[in-house]
Amino acid sequence: MANQLDPMDIKQILTLHLDGYSNRKIGETLGISRNTVNAYMKLFNGCEYSARKLLELNSAALAELFPSHTTIRNPRFDELMMYFEKVNHARDHPGFTFLHHYRDYSLQSREPYSYTQFMEHYNRRHSKTKGSMKLEHEAGRELFIDYAGTKMHIVDRDTGELRAVEIFVATLPYSLHTYIEASLSQKREDLISSLNNTLGFYGGVTKAIVCDNLKSAVTRASKYEPDINRSLKEFALHYNCVINPTRAYSPQDKALVENAVQLAYQRIYYPMREMTFFSLGELNREIRKRLVDFNDMLYQRKGASRRELFQSVERAYLKPLPETPYQMKDYLRAKVQKIGYVYFSADKSYYSVPYRYVGKSTLIHYTKTTVEVYYSHERIATHPRNESKGLYNTVKDHLGSTHKVYTDWSPDYFGKMAAGHGDNVLACVETLFIDCDYPETSYKSAMGIIQLHRQYGSERLDNACRRAVYGNAVSFRRIRNILEKNLDRADPEEDLPGGIKSHIPFHENIRGPKNYK
Known part of the structure; x- marks a missing residue:
């Protein structure tokens, strides 16, 4: 098997390269082989376009300039590494032996390593218990995000029913300036809405956003090469940053936001424990009010509050926000009908495309406000979204010559x-x-x-x-x-x-x- 680097991955490599990252650091950040990054950098250097010009190209142009490059994977070795995670979880259990786990591994593997190789690979990977490392954080480099394990509740005015809501927490590790808000779920649309609000709260963008392996952010969780879903990749490209999931089962990778969650329990949850809220808006207004005191509290070891550190130092290192916030896109496939329209099943309506694409298979990108139709990575039609059902939404220039006359x-x-x-x-x-x-x-x-x-x-x-x-x-x-x-x-x-x-x-x-x- 081979993992293809799509144009979005290429653009993220270019973004980090322009931010001054080394090839090795780019590979570690994106979970891509360093040799693959080196190969692409050679292609970039030999290209007639500068890195900034390459970032301006669309996906089809990038795919044509840089045919798919792959990183070779060893399924046998990957299987062993994944099994070692199971071994590590059982290390502290009474009666643990490597021989027992080797026998279990050899029974479930098609091509098991020998016991000697099994132990050799384990000792290379986990030679001794690793201690915690004190990380020095650069201003404006990363934004850590997480959801609190304990939920808050809002009350239905009519029935009195309690509805659990998620609490989203974000913090900048240099200044520890923190943002907290309530959302209805951890789904993609709510996650992206919270991220938009977070970047608006800070008034800028960090180089990377660090999250754990949320289902709404990561398509396939892995300790080594997690797959980020398309919506989050597009979000990162819109804000000119990258998404960097932490290692699975490694909360120490984002210890600062874990600590921010604990502080939220003390300074947000506890003071509000006897208050009742009937809507998400009411709850968020109270959270924002408490958040002011949270960020203004003196941080004794640094002699300043979180807000002071952010305003005096870290804010200057943030990238500027784009003109408009990101709108989450969803995708549908549709074939162009003989009459020159694609059927948009989300609203059960129709949108016109240029007549020459009749019979072609297209990909529809849609947000709350727009519907875009793509053919072979090229946008061929854009419409304002009309949520009325059964309507034909027409751009006159899309029609064939005889159809144009008929509409007149x-x-x-x-x-x-x-x-x-x-x-x-x-x-x-x-x-x-x-x-x-x-x-x-x-x-x-x-x-x-x-x-x-x-x-x-x-x-x-x-x-x-x-x-x-x-x-x-x-x-x-x-x-x-x-x-x-x-x-x-x-x-x-x-x-x-x-x-x-x-x-x-x-x-x-x-x-x-x-x-x-």
Whole structure:
């Protein structure tokens, strides 16, 4: 098996490189082989574009410049490393022996290592118990986030039912300036909303956001190479930072935010323990009020409060915020229908795309406000999102030439066309739409009448329409008959009594116009 580096990973390598990270540090931060990072850096250096220019390219252009590079994995070795995690959890259990675990491992593995190799690999990886390390944190480098284990509650006004809510905690490890808010869940949309609010609270962006292996952040948890989900990758690209999950089962990797959670219990939870809240908004307003005192409290070892350290030092090291906050995207696949629309199943509606993509499979990116359609990594259509069901949302430029004309059809449209062939043609077409509750039924008749000029010319068509209007016989078939039988050349008044004989033969049962006065 091989892990492909997609364009988002390439952009994160470029981002960290521009931030001054070494190749080794980039690999450690993103969980990518150092040799792979080295190979890509050689490709970047040999490219005609600068690193900043490469960041501006879209995914399709990057994929074309840098065909998929891979890092080779050894499934047999990875299986052994994963098994060692199980061994470590059992180390303190009475009666533990390596031989017992080796036998268990050899039974479940297809290609087990020998016992000697088993012990050799274990001793290399876990030669002795590791002590805690005091980490020095750079200002503006990382933001640690976590959810509190103990939840708060809001009360339903109508039923009195308690609803548990999550408490999101973020802290900057240099100044320990902390942000806390309540959210309904730990799902992606709530996590990203909390992250947007956090960066807005700080007024800037750190180089990296450090989280644990949340389901809403990490698609596949791993101690070595966790897979970050697409929404979080796009969030990181939007804010020009990276997401760096900690090692699984390693709370010491984010000890400072773990400590911030404990302090939140003391300074936020406890003072609010007897208060009742009926909405998430009420709860967050009270949390923000308590948070001011939390950050203003003197930090004795540093001789200043969290807020003072942040404002005087760390804020200057943060990257600026983009103009707009990130909106979480979701994705749907859809095939372009013959009529030139894709079906958007989330709202059960339709959105137009350029007509040349009929029959193509596309990927829809959508947020709360926009719907974008992509084909082969290229955006081919953008629409404001319309949540009304069953509607066709159309951009006129997307339609084929014949469809564009059809959308213009109206009584006024046919009136303008008819006026170019004579006043009688115009009168004839206008007659079609008189007292017509649903004018669409007359569009084809109007088009047919106007198109007769191609065969008979505008002058003859105008005369034929004059005769049809005079005889109150306006229809496509009647006007066509007049032209086919050359009746347009005669004066319609000659058919009146006293004039030239009518082409209708005389019969005693046929009544003339006098009977209808």
